[in-house]
Amino acid sequence: MPIRVTVWGEFRHEKRSEEVHKLYPHGMHEAIASFLRKNKDLKVRTATLDQPDNGLTDAVLADTDVLTWWGHLAHSDVQDLICERVVRRVQKGMGFIVLHSGHFSKPFRRLMGTSCDLKWRLGEHKEIVWITKPGHPIAAGLADHFIIPREEMYGEHFDIPEPMETVFISTFTPGGECCRSGVTYTRGAGKIFYFRPGHETYPTYYDPNVQRVITNAVRWAAPTPNSHEQTYGNRLEGWLDQPQPTNNQSRKFPKPTSRKSTTKSK
Numbered sequence: 001m002p003i004r005v006t007v008w009g010e011f012r013h014e015k016r017s018e019e020v021h022k023l024y025p026h027g028m029h030e031a032i033a034s035f036l037r038k039n040k041d042l043k044v045r046t047a048t049l050d051q052p053d054n055g056l057t058d059a060v061l062a063d064t065d066v067l068t069w070w071g072h073l074a075h076s077d078v079q080d081l082i083c084e085r086v087v088r089r090v091q092k093g094m095g096f097i098v099l100h101s102g103h104f105s106k107p108f109r110r111l112m113g114t115s116c117d118l119k120w121r122l123g124e125h126k127e128i129v130w131i132t133k134p135g136h137p138i139a140a141g142l143a144d145h146f147i148i149p150r151e152e153m154y155g156e157h158f159d160i161p162e163p164m165e166t167v168f169i170s171t172f173t174p175g176g177e178c179c180r181s182g183v184t185y186t187r188g189a190g191k192i193f194y195f196r197p198g199h200e201t202y203p204t205y206y207d208p209n210v211q212r213v214i215t216n217a218v219r220w221a222a223p224t225p226n227s228h229e230q231t232y233g234n235r236l237e238g239w240l241d242q243p244q245p246t247n248n249q250s251r252k253f254p255k256p257t258s259r260k261s262t263t264k265s266k
């Protein structure tokens, strides 16, 4: 079964700026989808902000194993309902790859629970992306660093929760700032990866190392096969005497005879 990937793009800069349009004539989302489509194990579609339901209908999300997200100008135009939909799907196991200025997107901030603010500076910086977790699947095929010749600067402090893993840190010249530029989390059953590079006026998504990281991250974030949704709440006595679940079956819990007979724990 291929991994079903939805590449979401805000797709506004490309329509407003001649410079960005020249670089990404079909949109940044199409540039990202194009390199992902070269992999036979990935089935890739795109979605954009100005489509109905911001491109993320229940049907699209139900058919998505991994969602990648690039947004910048119009985070507030993403409907709250759609943000909640994305958050719920992540909690149920959908992978979520957040790119560059997506650090300020509604669903990422909701999932992190912090401001996700950071320091930044426009202009040409040489970004050195250092691998801080050698052997991690997202860093597969990379040496101990790679260089992106021209990028915007993002610097610490980056107000994110302590990551589960820090796969990359970046340093910037000129300036000398550093930034945790590749970090992982889980929320519910879903895996999340934030990856910093990708300013719209630079050809970052044509960089083979950047493409490799995003491709690796999609495979890493794909849901675990045959995992099933967790259930929460009161676990009644007697559950251990019930038949063991097999394969993808959830354990059947005995039903309480009366609501009042169950002891509530605080």
Ligand code: ZN
Pocket (backbone or CB within 6 Å): 100, 101, 152, 198, 199, 200
């Ligand atoms: Zn940027």
